[in-house]
Amino acid sequence: MISVVVLIVLLPFAAAVAGLLGSRWPRGGSRTKENDRAAARRAAWFAIAPITAALLLTLWLASWSARALPRGSASYPGAEFWAGLLPGSTEGTLTMVETGSVPISFTLRADGLSILIGVLVVVVALAVQVYSVGYMRDDPRHPSYSAFISLFTSAMLLVVYAGDLIVLYAGWEIMGLCSYLLIGHWWEDRANSRAAVKAFLVTRLGDVGFLFGIFTLGFAAGSFRIDDVLSADIPRGTLITATMLLLAGVAGKSAQVPLQTWLPDAMAGPTPISALIHAATMVAAGIFIVARLYPAFLGAQPTLDVLAVVAAIGMLGAALAALAQDDLKRVLAYSTISQLAYMAAGLAAGSDKAAIFHLLTHGAFKALLFLGAGAVIHHVGSNLMTHMGGLRTSVPITFAAMTVGFAALMGLPPASGFFSKDAVIAAIEHSHSPAQPFLYGAALLTVGVTGAYAMRAWLRTFFGPARVEALPEPPPGTAHVFDGREAPRSMLWPIGVLAVPALLLGFAGVTEVDWGSALVSLIVALLGAGVVYAFWRGAPHQDPARMLGPFRTACERAFYVDEAYRAVFARPVLRLARGVVRTDGQVVDGAVRGAGRLTMSLSGFVRLAQKGNAQLYVTGLLAGLLLITVAAVVLG
Amino acid sequence: MHIVYPVVVSALLFSIGVYGVLARRNAILVLMSVELMLNAVNLNLVAFDVWLRDRLHGGQVLTLFVIVIAAAEIGLGLAIVLAVYRNRQSIDVDRLRDLSETGASGEAGPPEEPVGVGEDADREARP
Numbered sequence: 001m002i003s004v005v006v007l008i009v010l011l012p013f014a015a016a017v018a019g020l021l022g023s024r025w026p027r028g029g030s031r032t033k034e035n036d037r038a039a040a041r042r043a044a045w046f047a048i049a050p051i052t053a054a055l056l057l058t059l060w061l062a063s064w065s066a067r068a069l070p071r072g073s074a075s076y077p078g079a080e081f082w083a084g085l086l087p088g089s090t091e092g093t094l095t096m097v098e099t100g101s102v103p104i105s106f107t108l109r110a111d112g113l114s115i116l117i118g119v120l121v122v123v124v125a126l127a128v129q130v131y132s133v134g135y136m137r138d139d140p141r142h143p144s145y146s147a148f149i150s151l152f153t154s155a156m157l158l159v160v161y162a163g164d165l166i167v168l169y170a171g172w173e174i175m176g177l178c179s180y181l182l183i184g185h186w187w188e189d190r191a192n193s194r195a196a197v198k199a200f201l202v203t204r205l206g207d208v209g210f211l212f213g214i215f216t217l218g219f220a221a222g223s224f225r226i227d228d229v230l231s232a233d234i235p236r237g238t239l240i241t242a243t244m245l246l247l248a249g250v251a252g253k254s255a256q257v258p259l260q261t262w263l264p265d266a267m268a269g270p271t272p273i274s275a276l277i278h279a280a281t282m283v284a285a286g287i288f289i290v291a292r293l294y295p296a297f298l299g300a301q302p303t304l305d306v307l308a309v310v311a312a313i314g315m316l317g318a319a320l321a322a323l324a325q326d327d328l329k330r331v332l333a334y335s336t337i338s339q340l341a342y343m344a345a346g347l348a349a350g351s352d353k354a355a356i357f358h359l360l361t362h363g364a365f366k367a368l369l370f371l372g373a374g375a376v377i378h379h380v381g382s383n384l385m386t387h388m389g390g391l392r393t394s395v396p397i398t399f400a401a402m403t404v405g406f407a408a409l410m411g412l413p414p415a416s417g418f419f420s421k422d423a424v425i426a427a428i429e430h431s432h433s434p435a436q437p438f439l440y441g442a443a444l445l446t447v448g449v450t451g452a453y454a455m456r457a458w459l460r461t462f463f464g465p466a467r468v469e470a471l472p473e474p475p476p477g478t479a480h481v482f483d484g485r486e487a488p489r490s491m492l493w494p495i496g497v498l499a500v501p502a503l504l505l506g507f508a509g510v511t512e513v514d515w516g517s518a519l520v521s522l523i524v525a526l527l528g529a530g531v532v533y534a535f536w537r538g539a540p541h542q543d544p545a546r547m548l549g550p551f552r553t554a555c556e557r558a559f560y561v562d563e564a565y566r567a568v569f570a571r572p573v574l575r576l577a578r579g580v581v582r583t584d585g586q587v588v589d590g591a592v593r594g595a596g597r598l599t600m601s602l603s604g605f606v607r608l609a610q611k612g613n614a615q616l617y618v619t620g621l622l623a624g625l626l627l628i629t630v631a632a633v634v635l636g
Numbered sequence: 637m638h639i640v641y642p643v644v645v646s647a648l649l650f651s652i653g654v655y656g657v658l659a660r661r662n663a664i665l666v667l668m669s670v671e672l673m674l675n676a677v678n679l680n681l682v683a684f685d686v687w688l689r690d691r692l693h694g695g696q697v698l699t700l701f702v703i704v705i706a707a708a709e710i711g712l713g714l715a716i717v718l719a720v721y722r723n724r725q726s727i728d729v730d731r732l733r734d735l736s737e738t739g740a741s742g743e744a745g746p747p748e749e750p751v752g753v754g755e756d757a758d759r760e761a762r763p
Contacts, residue, residue, distance in 0.1 A: 612733025615666075619658055 002092030004061055005110045005161050008054045008118065012125070012154035015050035019043050019147030036140045040133075043143035047129045047150050054157075055122045062115050064088060081353035082112025091163050091227070102218050105225055107163030114160045116356065117288055120363045121160060123501075124280035125153040127494035128272045131371050134490035135272055135378060145185055149276060152178035156281040160288065165214045165224045172210070172253070172285065176203050179282050183269035195268035202262040203282075206252020213245030217296065230295045243296055243303040246289065247310075254286025254340050257314040261562050263337055264321075267329040267383075271374030274329060278336040279367035287343045287359050291352045298350070301433075308348035308435040312442035315341035317559060319449035323456065324545045324555035327383045328373050331457050334558070335409060336366060338446060342424050345439055351427030357509055358424050361416035365408035365502035371495050372402035375487040376461060385457065386543075390466035395486050399462050401499040408502050410454045410525050411447060418522070419506030419513060421447070425521050426514035447521045451528030456544045459533070464540040642683035650676035663720070663727040667713045674706045 023043040024035070068088025089111030097104040110118075129149060136142045155178060158171030177200075184196030218224040220242065221232035234242075250256065255263035263283070267274055277283060290297055290307075297303055315338045322334035339362050346355035375398045380388055392399040408417035425447070428440050486492065535544040545552055554560065609620075649672055656669025678699045685695025721727050 607737045610735075610737035612736025613730060614732070615658055615729060622654065622658070 001061075001064065001090040002108060002110075004057050005090070005092070005108045006094075008057050008061070008122075009108070009154060009157045009161055011050040011054045011057075012150040012157065015046055016147045016151035016154060019046040019143055019150060022046065023143035023147070031140065036142075040137070040139075040142040043146045044129070044133045047146035048126070048133075051122060051126045051129055051150065051153065054153075055119075055126055058115065058118050058122050061110060062086060062119060065110070065112065065115055081356075082116060086112035086115055088112075093163075102222060102224060104166045105164050105223075106167060107225055108161045108167070109163035109226070110161055113288075113291060113356065116360060117160045117284065118157060120284070120360055121153060121156050121280045124276060124363055124367045124498075125149065127367060127371065127498055128276045131275075131374070131491050131494040132270075132272045134488040135374055136270065137488075141185065145182070145270070148178050148181045149273075152182065152276065152281055156285060159285050163226055165218060165226060165229065168226075168289070169211060169214055172249070172289075173207065175253075175282055175285060176200060176207065179203070179266070179277060182273045182277075183266045185270055185273065186268070189268075192268040195262075195265040199262040199266050202259050203252040206249045206259050208248070209245045210249020210252070213242045213247075213249065216242035216245060217293075226292065230293065234296075234299075236299065239296060240300040240302050243293075243300040244306065246293065247303055247307060250286035250290055250344075251310065252286075253289075254283045254344070255337050256286070256341060256344060257310050257317070258561075260314060260318065260337050261558075261565060264330050264333040264558065267327065267333050271329065271370060271377060274333070275367045275370030275374070278333070278370060279363040283336060283340055284359055284363060287340065287347070287355060290344070290347050291356050294347070294352045297347070304348045304350070305433060305435050307344055308433055308439045311341040311344035311348055312435070312439045314338070315345065315446040316442045316449065319446045319453060320548075320551075320555045321558040323449060323453040324548060324552050326385055326543070326556075328376065328385050328388070328457060328461065329370075329383055331385075331453060332366070332369055332373060335450070335453065338450065339366070339409075342421065342443070342446075345443060346424040346427050349424075349428040349431035349433060349436070349439065351423070351431075354420070354423035354427040358420035361408065361420040361502070361505050364498055364505055365405045365415070365417055368401060368495060368498040368502045369405035369409065371491070371498065372398050372405060375491050375495060376402075378487050378491070385460040388461045389464045390462070392462040397486060397492055398495060401495045402462070403458065404499045404503050406454045406458045408506075410451045410529060411521060412525065413522070414506065415503055416501065416506035418518070419509045422513055422518040422521060423509055426517045429514075429517050444521065444524055448524045448528035451525035452532045452544075455529035455532040456536070459536050460543070464536070639683060639687045642679055646676040646679040646683070649673075649679065661728050661730050663717045663729050663732075664714070666729060667710060667717070670713075671706060671710060674702055678702055 023039045023046065065086040065088035089109065091107060091109035094106040094108070097106070129146060132142075132146060132149070136145060139145065152175060155171040155174035159168050159175070162168035162171060180196045180200040183199050184193045187193040187196070214224070216238060217229050217234070220234045220238045221229040223229065223232070248259075252259045263278075266277060269277075297307075318334045318337035318341065322331045322338065325331045325334060339358070343355040343358050343362070346352070346358060375395065376388065376391060377383055379391070379395055379398075382388075404415060408415035411418045411421040413419075425440075425443055428436065428443050431439075433439065531547065532544045535547045545555075548555055557563065609616075653669045653671075653673030653676060656672065657666055660666050660669060681695040681699045681702070685693055685699075688695075717727050720732065724732075726732075
């Protein structure tokens, strides 16, 4: 059984290798249009076929797990929420690496949690790969692009199926690399490569903490295997330190306060990448790791309190920022931060089940929203909602799918978001955390703001007067051209397929709905949406964000966090760097150059003796010889 | 015969050679002085060889070597002197100071030697 897991992880990896090496072979050198097209076609096959196989294997694994009896030996202590759904679990160790102190074991494991997330990852990755065929049709670098997506998927699957913290960390880091490569796909534009570097550096900042958290846990437990770590008897102080350090990595990868700034900038990448990062791979990893190590986090209540505060600030701030953005993708990016904060809040409130449920539904509807936004952008040729409007008649399929997505985002029944968000809010309502009132207030407020920004984006994009105009020339780096039609079929299919789970996945949790809190949050969401609708109704030409009044600029700039970071971190570092350069140029280089100049001027004195008279030299030689002889005789 | 006689003779010879090398201006005389020094050494070698009763006669063998090398050296030296004379019409060692440091010899420059055709060619050939 473990070989299936190995295959699931390795298939996308093999796809990445094949796509990178084989797409242009054997005509690698010539970049004619026909060759580019042939390479893109071959790369698409290399990308889609293995991921489809991985999907089938994952589904098979899930069905096996659903039918298998729980085995006490290979499961975690305590009752997990997934035990009822997918009780079967398997674990296999490939090899042990003796490091001298704590051994590293190459262990993979598949249990209910990893299979659930694994299905999400593979489905979204497949949808993104198929979608990219249409979206990136004329991009000459499509082979490397799809290969990196495959590598990204493989890394996320490695994180999901890892049975050892070090193995998990390897996948974690490869994801960081892939996000850098993919966000900077259109690197010709300087802003895009800057965004890629920013994403890489900010997540790396968190990863440092994450690595040391792993070390702390591993050394305290005497093993890096997740089973051993969770069953080990670790003192509370160590546990708090370790989980706090892990939380830094979680904040970096899942874009939580204070490391959230990279995610909106990551919109510089192609839209399918945003869908992949936001729905399935990168940001889901942070929530997943907390759920994976949840028993350890439960033993460290202060960490959960910190997580609660971070989540409360993040969800409300990001939702307000989303309300004021004009770029459709940035609206969705801030909404991702906000929704991830919901999951973090669910975890902090003590319900990993609610958080993972929301992670799954969010993965479905956010991927749907991003792919739909990509189709809209493809159609309009601009990211800005100012250039959209009245699109519901010209792109009816995208409109219907995105309506489902927005409904799920707002939490309107019967879309999936309603059930999962209700689960999170009910968990917060019933938690005993000291931060509970704060968290609950923030969560309810955010529900209202979420309704408002989702409504605003929906209205601004699909309703009102059409502001679409054909752009004379697409700006460099964006391959979108206005063509006045619905997107190609390869883009519509993934959108349509993803709309199904976005609409129906919530019914998996229909039996556990807390109708009281669901009603409250539904009313709040409708209230937020209604306010926006009233403002929009008054003046359909104008942006409903004007209701924010003087706060609008602050929200649009995401409360000046980027500016603050620039002033507090970036500028002093730059100043320090300039100082170092000056020191290097003037002190170090100056010393070297000065040594040379000193030698030259000293040698000037010696050169005075070079008069060209050979007999003078011989005289000097003899005098020296005599001196040495006399010295040898006298001193020896 | 006591060792002191040949040693004194060779020391005198060597001193004459040193004086010649340091003080003579004619290149041929300088070469002759070098020969005197070499022969002083040869005398020493033979004398000590006899005095120490060396069974392998290392001193005498070495003398033969020195004589051979001296012959080669004087051949080479005279050829150089001949070539210099053809170029400059002079074999005055004091005046052959083209390799001097130009800046350093500025204050006590030697009188300009007569400029020959060969010298011009020589100067141009220099990089």
